[in-house]
Amino acid sequence: MSMTMSEKILARASNNKKVEAGEIVMADIDTAMVHDLTGPLTLQALDQINTDKVWDPEKIVIPFDHQVPADTLDAAANHQMLRKFVKEQGIENFYDVYEGVCHQVLPEKGHVLPGTVVVGSDSHTCTHGALGAFSTGIGSTDMAMVFATGQLWFKIPETLQFQINGELKENVTSKDVILNIIGQIGQDGARYKACEYAGETVEKMDMSDRMVLSNMAIECGGKTGLIAADRVTQNYLNGRTNKVYTPVTTDPDAPSLEVMDIDVSDLEPQVACPNYVDNVKPASEVEDVEVDQVFIGSCTNGRLKDLQQAAKVLKGKKIKKGVRTLVIPASRTIYKQALDQGLMDIFIDAGALICNPCCGPCLGGHVGLIGDGEVSLSTSNRNFKGRQGSPEGKVYLSSPIVAAESAITGHITAPEKN
């Protein structure tokens, strides 16, 4: 009866005692999320289904974050359509243009619980696996099925567990760990598998660091990015939810489990180079790359701890003239905390531009697009060709520490060694 975390969660959700990798099951959904960009197609699909009511308005969460505030008539019309739907269906968990990035808002507001099944029509929904949920990205038509029935079919994935051990050096973060892992296994190295992060390094990480690992599971093709719930998870959930939850753990002898050992004690700060997220090099090897724009934010690295790390580097310093530096807190709560802690003063004094909580340049939507030949250094999760604007532009990915160092020098810069 040995099973992995994802098998245990999907067995419970599909009312089975046991499930095996490869099997297809129909599972009950605990939380379903759409945002302003993928919501409209979901509603169009839902319109074609012969039912008028969503299965359970309490289990649906709708944050607006990608195109906020509305910058075009199309975006405004989409927002209107979703607000009307929210009202008609009695959806209480609606977060309008001011609240923040979906993958921050959902955990922050207590919508993600260990042992549950969470789906979102956004590929980085795997972020919520950091709380021990089976959480995965789906499309809009799949989401229409969820809205109508509360269920969705899943192929039970095999699990690729990363046993991460060793103490991280100063200025080396969980972003460097996950970039390094993706560099090692490639951008389809975990295709169709559940990624699971374990080991003493992960156990010591706080929730902010853990979410970075889980967030980027999709970048190596993973279906979700699980971390077993523990005391850190319990502490994070304290005050955010009163609901009862049942955490699960992976049995070490589960048949569909594959383990990869990673030692991070010698790891240096990493950078993913254009145009592939697995084109990963130590930051010190790409220091000759000059940058036009630096972006600190996104569902990967827009949390308070990320802003604190960037502010520590930028305190009392000036950003190099000509380097546009955008700081975007991942949520309104984080924005307020950063203000209270004086971080925003540091960013403004250094010469950065602070934007409202949103996805920003990450998806090349409405803020901070780059032009032909321009270089962006970003703390987000994707450097696909054309991701942040022109297909002739280039995107590098790094931690907030490397991003802040680079904003000062104007070229990619590894933090000084101790």
Add this chain to the structure above:
Amino acid sequence: MEKIIEGRVLKLGDDIDTDSILPGRYLTLSEPEDLGKHVMEGYDLNYKDKIQEGDVIVAGSNFGCGSSREHAPIALKAAGIQAVVAKSFARIFYRNATNIGLALVEAPEGPDEINEEDIVELNLEEGTLKNETQDKEYTTTKLPEFMFEILENDGLINYLNKTRFE
């Protein structure tokens, strides 16, 4: 959906991602014809001019990696692409394409040898890929039964209406 598809090949490499297929700046659009106008713009601003109605994309591994945006397969279909053959597909894209009725065929062998503008024939039911230009045939992986059922019902919505909401 037709079970036998014939078309001219447009060739692409590995890791063709959803930002290449339909960039983020067009995600406020919902109508297929609007999305089709911007297909592949993240990859090449003028790629659309190469596409003729009924073309088949033949690509390497991990096609459709990245975003959950269903706008990407909708744009390909609306621009006239009949099917995509690749060595492998990213998970979410695979589901999305099936749900909206864009045929995907996973062919581990074949894509390397097939050239731009070759004519290919796909048999979805038999699981075969014929290169008519080069007179070669390959075996393709078959869809899981459940997905085939969705395609046979012309997509997930019809399947649901028939099985749950009739």
